[in-house]
Amino acid sequence: MNTIKTICVAAFAIIFSLAGCKGNQAITPTQNGEVEIIEYCTGSDYNSDSKHFRATATGESISRETAKKMSRSNVENRLARSISATLSIVTDNYVNSTNFNNKEEVTETFNDLARTVVEQELRGAIIICEKLTQKTDGAFVSYIAIELSGEGIAQAYNERLAKDERIMAEYNYENFKETFEAEMNKLQ
Numbered sequence: 708m709n710t711i712k713t714i715c716v717a718a719f720a721i722i723f724s725l726a727g728c729k730g731n732q733a734i735t736p737t738q739n740g741e742v743e744i745i746e747y748c749t750g751s752d753y754n755s756d757s758k759h760f761r762a763t764a765t766g767e768s769i770s771r772e773t774a775k776k777m778s779r780s781n782v783e784n785r786l787a788r789s790i791s792a793t794l795s796i797v798t799d800n801y802v803n804s805t806n807f808n809n810k811e812e813v814t815e816t817f818n819d820l821a822r823t824v825v826e827q828e829l830r831g832a833i834i835i836c837e838k839l840t841q842k843t844d845g846a847f848v849s850y851i852a853i854e855l856s857g858e859g860i861a862q863a864y865n866e867r868l869a870k871d872e873r874i875m876a877e878y879n880y881e882n883f884k885e886t887f888e889a890e891m892n893k894l895q
Contacts, residue, residue: 748851757894766778
């Protein structure tokens with residue numbers, strides 16, 4: 708009888724320990740009902756860096772062309788905001804580090820020129836990723852990433868500033884470019 712008792716206790720212990728091990732297993736996201744979302748044209752390869760401004764966006768519509776237009780419009784708006792914010796910081800830092808007589812007026816002139824440059828340069832943005840998918844309900848999703856050269860933006864900005872005689876009297880491109888590059892390095 709002791710042998711049967713020992714076997715029953717051992718069998719119970721084994722079953723209990725197996726049930727305990729099974730309970731400690733992690734539930735995967737798929738088992739938990741989660742679905743992985745794949746977003747194209749995103750991730751670290753599509754972030755701005757010290758050489759390029761980059762932006763990504765999507766657009767969704769039941770019309771293929773509308774989805775593509777929406778994603779292009781969204782990505783251009785994001786890129787423009789990013790460039791404008793960077794140029795605004797560069798302008799503030801540059802103007803504050805120089806001896807311009809009327810800093811407020813000069814800052815406003817720089818910012819106006821920056822808006823003009825951004826609008827013109829966006830036309831030259833390069834598409835670095837573009838994907839189009841269709842959902843089960845028939846809607847199209849357009850993914851896009853674009854980039855602009857940081858150096859190209861700085862040169863275009865310099866060309867616009869060169870046309871303003873008030874600024875050119877005290878403007879130093881090398882100092883401006885150094886300030887611009889310092890800000891671009893922060894994007895990494």
